Amino acid sequence: MTGGAKIERGSLLSLEAYARQRNDFRARVLAHKKNRKVELGSHVALAFEDELTIRYQIQEMLRIERVFEEDGIRDELEAYGPLVPDGRNFKATMMIEYPDPEERKRMLARLKGIEDRVWIRVEGAERVYAVADEDLERENEEKTSSVHFLRFELTDGMAKALKSGADLAAGADHPTYRAEVPAIPPAVRDSLAGDLA
Numbered sequence: 127m128t129g130g131a132k133i134e135r136g137s138l139l140s141l142e143a144y145a146r147q148r149n150d151f152r153a154r155v156l157a158h159k160k161n162r163k164v165e166l167g168s169h170v171a172l173a174f175e176d177e178l179t180i181r182y183q184i185q186e187m188l189r190i191e192r193v194f195e196e197d198g199i200r201d202e203l204e205a206y207g208p209l210v211p212d213g214r215n216f217k218a219t220m221m222i223e224y225p226d227p228e229e230r231k232r233m234l235a236r237l238k239g240i241e242d243r244v245w246i247r248v249e250g251a252e253r254v255y256a257v258a259d260e261d262l263e264r265e266n267e268e269k270t271s272s273v274h275f276l277r278f279e280l281t282d283g284m285a286k287a288l289k290s291g292a293d294l295a296a297g298a299d300h301p302t303y304r305a306e307v308p309a310i311p312p313a314v315r316d317s318l319a320g321d322l323a
Contacts, residue, residue: 133181133207141194144185155182161317166244166298167305169233172218172276174314175209176321183209208260209275213323214285220244220256220274234269236302241274243300248284249292285322294318 139147155178162174173179184206193199211217220241224230241258248254256276280288288294294315297306309315 133177133184133203133210135199135203138181138188138199138203139185141189141192144189148185148189151182151185155179158317161311161313164296164307164310164314166296166307167303169223170240170244170298170303170305171221171223172244172296173221174216174218174318174321175211177210180206180210211321213321214280214282216246216278216280216318216321218256218276218278220258220276222270222272222274230272231269233302234272237300238270240270240298240300240303241276244276244298245296246278247295247297248280248287249294250287251281251284254278254280254284280322288315288319289322 144151158178159173162176162179164172164174166172184202187193187202187206188199191198193202209217209219222230222234222237222240224233241256244256244258245253256278258274258276260275260277293309295306295308296310298304
């Protein structure tokens, strides 16, 4: 599906229909997600969202919370709908992962601001830094959050180059955490290019 796809209320499955299709749908989404993740070093990962991944998230939240009333369904659509790329950007969930709780606590304090230092670069173009956490502030005086929502805005030229097969790099240049992927795998780049109108 190309970019700009909105998730409409009428396209969501009822709780009963979703229960019947959940295993197949989940398998399809997990296979799809394999080509939408970029590891930035050992401790930061970007999971690029699209219509399918967000549709799955909404259906799962409705299932877990047993939501079947219109107001609740509308709330989930309003919460997650903005995470679908609009055809000229990428949207990603950034996860900061340190398995040891003490190390995680220490590093989240040292990594304040990292969400603003994550970037992508289309071959031949300048870096595009993320716009982070437009839904709510995820950092406080002591630490950053282990999860952030990022948006990367692309120019028409960048989108055209990506759709023509240009390399895509990604990285983070925070003083405490630096990582770069000079060329993300072609399967991931191609999946992301599919988000572009």
